[in-house]
Amino acid sequence: xxxxxxxxxxxxxxxxxxxxxxxxxxxxxxxxxxxxxxxxxxxxxxxxxxxxxxxxxxxxxxxxxxxxxxxxxxxxxxxxxxxxxxxxxxxxxxxxxxxxxxxxxxxxxxxxxxxxxxxxxxxxxxxxxxxxxxxxxxxxxxxxxxxxxxxxxxxxxxxxxxxxxxxxxxxxxxxxxxxxxxxxxxxxxxxxxxxxxxxxxxxxxxxxxxxxxxxxxxxxxxxxxxxxxxxxxxxxxxxxxxxxxxxxxxxxxxxxxxxxxxxxxxxxxxxxxxxxxxxxxxxxxxxxxxxxxxxxxxxxxxx
Numbered sequence: 001x002x003x004x005x006x007x008x009x010x011x012x013x014x015x016x017x018x019x020x021x022x023x024x025x026x027x028x029x030x031x032x033x034x035x036x037x038x039x040x041x042x043x044x045x046x047x048x049x050x051x052x053x054x055x056x057x058x059x060x061x062x063x064x065x066x067x068x069x070x071x072x073x074x075x076x077x078x079x080x081x082x083x084x085x086x087x088x089x090x091x092x093x094x095x096x097x098x099x100x101x102x103x104x105x106x107x108x109x110x111x112x113x114x115x116x117x118x119x120x121x122x123x124x125x126x127x128x129x130x131x132x133x134x135x136x137x138x139x140x141x142x143x144x145x146x147x148x149x150x151x152x153x154x155x156x157x158x159x160x161x162x163x164x165x166x167x168x169x170x171x172x173x174x175x176x177x178x179x180x181x182x183x184x185x186x187x188x189x190x191x192x193x194x195x196x197x198x199x200x201x202x203x204x205x206x207x208x209x210x211x212x213x214x215x216x217x218x219x220x221x222x223x224x225x226x227x228x229x230x231x232x233x234x235x236x237x238x239x240x241x242x243x244x245x246x247x248x249x250x251x252x253x254x255x256x257x258x259x260x261x262x263x264x265x266x267x268x269x270x271x272x273x274x275x276x277x278x279x280x281x282x283x284x285x286x287x288x289x290x291x292x293x294x295x296x297x298x299x300x301x302x303x
Contacts, residue, residue: 001032001033001034002032002034002054002055003034003053003054004025004034004053005036005037005048005057006037006057007044007057007058007062008037008040008041009187010162010165018037019035020218022035024212025209028209039139048070054194055189055192056072056189056190057187057190058187058188059112060186060188061113065114066113070192071192072192073192074188074190074231075190075203075231076189076229076230076231077228077229079224079226080186080224082183084179084180084181085158085179085185086157086178087157087179088148088163088175088177089174089177091173091174091175095154095177097178101123101126102154103127103128103132104133105128105133105154106134106154107119107135109136111137141159145158145163145166145170145174149170161187165223189206189228203232207228207230209227210227
């Protein structure tokens, strides 16, 4: 028996579709699959940390760390254009671009493994730094949107696919300040290394689902009309490479900031030292005339 965990990125109306997807995948594999649909990202992390989850339909904020830290194997990904990260603000806010954001901005994010690192990478070049930012965590993107509409934060970070699955009213209450241009960034179906011997069978089942008219309808309802494409070999590291590149940029920004602070500290010390030297010279100069002035008073005694 397998377990299949679906990242909590989808809107509530997709819940029944994922159950149908699970039923159809069970038939294709002729095995039992226990579907897990955590209500939020913290619950997802608890499940992943407490038990062996065979299959994980992971979003790109988690996929890299699951492959890197837990050895998960990529099987297939949706045949869709690359997903993106959006920086979103309340539609009524005064912010029109990233440069308008204050250094101590409150930033709403979901509790994914790499979310803060990716967020800093996306926000590089702004006044926001690792030391100044105020992270606020939401269970889901739906909650994130609701709290942003209530002005609980200056901005929020969304997956573009999740943002655009929100209803029109919610999207209309928010505005996009920035959108990334990633080449290969999106959800991916991962397999726990304990089940590595089943990888080829599972990959084939996922890729082949679109061939059945009934299964294709379910995939269309999930927004994956073209189904899945295999991920293997050299393609396996693309998602992780995108995430690592963004994280590296964030680390570089943080390092550069620390270097600037250190340079400023050294410069301030030099200025303070330079300012102290003239003061000592003035003090010495002032003392000298006093000594000279005392000498004429002694001359009458010699006469």
